[in-house]
Amino acid sequence: MNQRLRSMITTTAAVALLGLGAATAVAQDAPVAGEVAEGSLKGKTLTFASFGGIFQDGQLAALQDFVQKSGVTLLSDGPTEIAKVQAQVESGNVTWDVVDTADFPPYVHCGTLFQKLDFSKIDTSKIPEGQTSECSVPAMNYGVVLMYNTEKYKDNPPQTWLDFFDTEKFPGVRGIDGSGDFTGGLLEQAFRATGGDPKAMTADDIDTAIDKVRQLGPDTIFWKTGAESQQLIESGEADMAMMWTGRAMTAVKNGAQYTPAWQDWLVVMDQLTIPVGVKDPDASHALINAYLGKEAQEILTEKTSYTPINTEAKPEVEPAVAAFLTNTPERQAQGYQQNIKFWVDNFDTTQEKWSAMMAGG
Amino acid sequence: MSAGAARAEEDTGSASRRSLRPLALALPALVLLVAVIGIPLATIVLRSFNDPEWGFQNYVWFFGTPVNLVVLQRTFTMAAWVTVVCVICAYPYAYAMSVAGPKIRLLLTLCVLIPFWVSGVVRTLAWMILLQDSGIINMVLRAGGFEGIRLIRTQTGVIIGMAQILLPFMILPLYSVMKGIDLRLVQAARSLGAAPPRAFFSVYLPLSLPGVYAGAIIVFILALGFYITPALLGGPRSTMLSTLVQNQVLSLLQWGRGGAMGVVLLVATFLLLALAGPLMRQRYKLAAR
Numbered sequence: 001m002n003q004r005l006r007s008m009i010t011t012t013a014a015v016a017l018l019g020l021g022a023a024t025a026v027a028q029d030a031p032v033a034g035e036v037a038e039g040s041l042k043g044k045t046l047t048f049a050s051f052g053g054i055f056q057d058g059q060l061a062a063l064q065d066f067v068q069k070s071g072v073t074l075l076s077d078g079p080t081e082i083a084k085v086q087a088q089v090e091s092g093n094v095t096w097d098v099v100d101t102a103d104f105p106p107y108v109h110c111g112t113l114f115q116k117l118d119f120s121k122i123d124t125s126k127i128p129e130g131q132t133s134e135c136s137v138p139a140m141n142y143g144v145v146l147m148y149n150t151e152k153y154k155d156n157p158p159q160t161w162l163d164f165f166d167t168e169k170f171p172g173v174r175g176i177d178g179s180g181d182f183t184g185g186l187l188e189q190a191f192r193a194t195g196g197d198p199k200a201m202t203a204d205d206i207d208t209a210i211d212k213v214r215q216l217g218p219d220t221i222f223w224k225t226g227a228e229s230q231q232l233i234e235s236g237e238a239d240m241a242m243m244w245t246g247r248a249m250t251a252v253k254n255g256a257q258y259t260p261a262w263q264d265w266l267v268v269m270d271q272l273t274i275p276v277g278v279k280d281p282d283a284s285h286a287l288i289n290a291y292l293g294k295e296a297q298e299i300l301t302e303k304t305s306y307t308p309i310n311t312e313a314k315p316e317v318e319p320a321v322a323a324f325l326t327n328t329p330e331r332q333a334q335g336y337q338q339n340i341k342f343w344v345d346n347f348d349t350t351q352e353k354w355s356a357m358m359a360g361g
Numbered sequence: 362m363s364a365g366a367a368r369a370e371e372d373t374g375s376a377s378r379r380s381l382r383p384l385a386l387a388l389p390a391l392v393l394l395v396a397v398i399g400i401p402l403a404t405i406v407l408r409s410f411n412d413p414e415w416g417f418q419n420y421v422w423f424f425g426t427p428v429n430l431v432v433l434q435r436t437f438t439m440a441a442w443v444t445v446v447c448v449i450c451a452y453p454y455a456y457a458m459s460v461a462g463p464k465i466r467l468l469l470t471l472c473v474l475i476p477f478w479v480s481g482v483v484r485t486l487a488w489m490i491l492l493q494d495s496g497i498i499n500m501v502l503r504a505g506g507f508e509g510i511r512l513i514r515t516q517t518g519v520i521i522g523m524a525q526i527l528l529p530f531m532i533l534p535l536y537s538v539m540k541g542i543d544l545r546l547v548q549a550a551r552s553l554g555a556a557p558p559r560a561f562f563s564v565y566l567p568l569s570l571p572g573v574y575a576g577a578i579i580v581f582i583l584a585l586g587f588y589i590t591p592a593l594l595g596g597p598r599s600t601m602l603s604t605l606v607q608n609q610v611l612s613l614l615q616w617g618r619g620g621a622m623g624v625v626l627l628v629a630t631f632l633l634l635a636l637a638g639p640l641m642r643q644r645y646k647l648a649a650r
Contacts, residue, residue: 235495359600361428
């Protein structure tokens with residue numbers, strides 16, 4: 001009897017505890033993008049690293065609400081370099097709490113330099129499909145578009161990347177992103193231009209694709225910075241250029257007589273990551289969760305003209321900016337998604353070959 | 362112990378103290394050099410042999426990859442061209458500085474120093490504006506009825522930009538040697554019947570050569586490591602080794618390979634200087650004679 005009573009009490013207590021636990025778990029399990037508990041990070045400091053310029057300014061503006069509510073002190077640093085993240089992780093002194101990176105690094109260094117994200121602390125429900133990975137969520141969307149000179153090509157403009165690689169039908173100087181890492185999508189299109197099927201690409205085909213780029217000839221301009229790409233079409237030096245949508249938009253606004261061929265524009269993004277070994281992973285997760293909010297994303301787009309990654313965001317932008325946003329149904333249908341897994345698996349060899357080509361080898 | 366012996370001992374003591382004194386004077390610089398150059402350099406050398414594992418893999422990779430050798434050779438060729446352009450531009454300029462009156466000399470010195478105070482990045486960007494196809498140089502050419510020429514993204518463009526940035530490193534050592542040359546020696550040569558060219562080549566030029574060598578070595582070595590200017594003004598055919606190092610370290614996180622490239626460049630530079638050394642000493646003797 002005594003024993004039964006004891007066991008009853010234990011069971012009741014256990015059930016009660018369980019219930020309590022479940023309630024807390026539910027509260028924790030349902031983070032809402034953009035929200036952060038009042039005063040929850042008071043006295044803490046977070047450092048956000050990104051690529052600088054108006055982009056990082058816009059990101060910081062988008063995070064202002066998070067800073068005010070949570071009470072965190074937000075520091076800003078950069079530019080992002082994976083080698084710096086590596087140095088911080090290896091020395092055990094990680095000073096970057098959230099890092100904005102290019103497309104591939106969170107895949108290439110998942111679990112080694114960037115930690116696996118805890119998705120019970122981040123609301124990913126409003127992120128466009130297929131854009132989160134184990135170690136990253138998107139920071140914004142943009143596109144790599146083929147811009148062409150409307151005066152030069154007049155009635156017979158290039159329509160896809162196949163035309164970009166066809167120097168006989170479409171003579172003229174090409175501008176290509178030579179700012180750092182290769183763009184997988186461009187190489188897939190180059191491979192397509194040789195008659196190959198990018199979906200069935202193997203490691204042996206990487207040379208074929210890079211050769212196709214090489215065959216564009218000695219006049220090809222590999223631009224080193226976004227500003228340079230913009231300048232190339234504002235001055236008319238390149239007749240066709242592969243460009244980031246943000247820069248293309250600014251160039252057109254500045255009067256460049258160029259227009260994008262939207263078919264098969266390359267879908268690219270920046271990523272948000274948390275390095276391995278940050279002092280306060282919960283605080284880093286809270287920052288990312290706030291960043292993904294509807295209002296934060298609206299501010300980001302209004303300040304930077306990049307496409308928001310919260311599907312509910314309705315930024316107010318002028319028509320020139322709206323024309324280059326990539327989240328409309330029409331653009332989504334035209335976009336070309338690169339084979340991320342393939343490029344991540346072959347990252348080192350491809351980058352090696354790509355940089356050899358850019359060094360005139 | 363006699364007084365004399367004691368004095369002798371004191372003398373040797375102060376002598377050894379005296380020989381240490383220069384070292385003490387150099388100490389701050391020495392500490393700084395060891396801390397900010399010595400240690401990182403040693404780390405780079407070490408990593409070239411032990412990253413990702415012990416062995417010569419990074420060097421095997423370097424010499425087994427054709428593009429590395431092409432770019433290494435190109436790096437030396439371009440540095441040599443930059444040096445030649447600098448000597449040609451700096452020699453008459455430094456001479457003018459050394460013979461000019463104080464006001465003109467001040468003006469000439471300022472013309473060298475003011476650009477020197479502007480960052481290399483800014484000057485490189487300025488060169489982009491000047492050299493590009495739609496830039497000022499080509500605009501002037503076209504206005505004058507000439508064909509435009511391709512300067513940006515060519516080796517010529519990079520050499521022009523680098524030479525302008527490095528010019529002060531050639532002018533200043535040359536000037537400091539030239540202002541010490543006694544011009545009466547040239548007059549003496551003339552009075553002994555030497556025509557002006559002969560007086561210049563037999564007397565003035567040999568005396569000024571130490572300045573040429575000092576400037577040339579500084580310019581050449583600095584040019585070998587240039588990064589921003591070739592990256593921004595150059596194209597695929599003017600990529601220099603530092604760009605490849607950057608790709609290995611920053612894009613591929615291959616610190617070992619990046620280190621090996623740096624070590625190869627350093628050793629090649631030392632070898633070249635070792636070869637140039639005896640030649641220069643020869644010239645010094647000639648100049649002294």
